[in-house]
Amino acid sequence: MNRFSYVRARDAREAVDVVSAHPTARFIGGGTNLLDLMKEHVTHPSHVVDITRLPLKGIEDTPDGGLRIGALVTNSEVAWNAEVKRRYPLLSKAILAGASPQLRNMATTGGNLLQRTRCYYFYDVGTPCNKREPGSGCGAKTGFNRIHAILGTSEQCIATHPSDMCVALAALEAVVRVTGKDGERAIPFADFHRLPGDTPQLDTNLKPDELITAVELPPEGFAAHSTYLKVRDRASYAFALVSVAAALTLDGGHVRSARVALGGVAHKPWRNPEAEALLTGKPATREHFQAVADALVRGAKGFGHNTFKIELAKRSVVRALEEAAGREGQP
Structure with missing residues (x-):
């Protein structure tokens, strides 16, 4: 060090x-x-x-009926908070699917958003990595890339974002509140993280001096029909091969609105509103869930060891939507 x-x-x-x-x-x-x-x-x-003494540890209602979570609230505090469990169970489930209890007791909301990739080549300073050292190359592309991205990749990087919590926040369309030398601003969650492009060393659209102060959840929490599905190599303390945050609003068996975010497949939580819109007004059936899954993964590219993720992602989306709709196992 x-x-x-x-x-x-x-x-x-x-x-x-x-x-x-x-x-x-x-x-x-x-x-x-x-x-x-x-x-x-x-x-x-x-x-x-050290920012641990700053007053950023509260969970409180927002004027529009949503919920504001301070940047220093721990993952455990968020996951077990009564209002989060009641109004945003998707978020609670996603956090509890990640890491160990000991880590959740220490990890903060703001820190979770800023996690760096768990790519082997990023952590091994003896190997090339454009994210760690721009211009050095990407060892993962021709190396062992089982955990790597299949969507939104570039010639420079195929790393994935590791967070479970962020996948749920993407589906919920949270807003990130930050402060810096130029004052305060709000960043829609879809615009917070970046795809690698030609600058894989940049994970987010934060300015260098900006500090996350809170995450705000909108009033709609999809409490009645949502789920978080995580597929991993072992049952606990493992990063997702593929994860899915699925949230539905149903009206008489038909879908009024849908949100689907994927984790473990891209440099940021992956959403495609056009694919989600395929469900609007449709019956909540496997046939229509499959159409969304196909659209979400369209354009995916495997790199050898991780090519299996393409089919795994499709199946995971269908299963998660069935669980969210309460129709698991039905034709």
């Missing part, structure tokens, strides 16, 4: 000022990802800015 200066911020302005003054400075909350990256020599911050 490299030498660094430690600063405990007294308020958000001080935290932002330190990071603004030092380009390689990093905020730290729970530290469940940043410390790993530092110990593996993947990242080398000059300053670590």
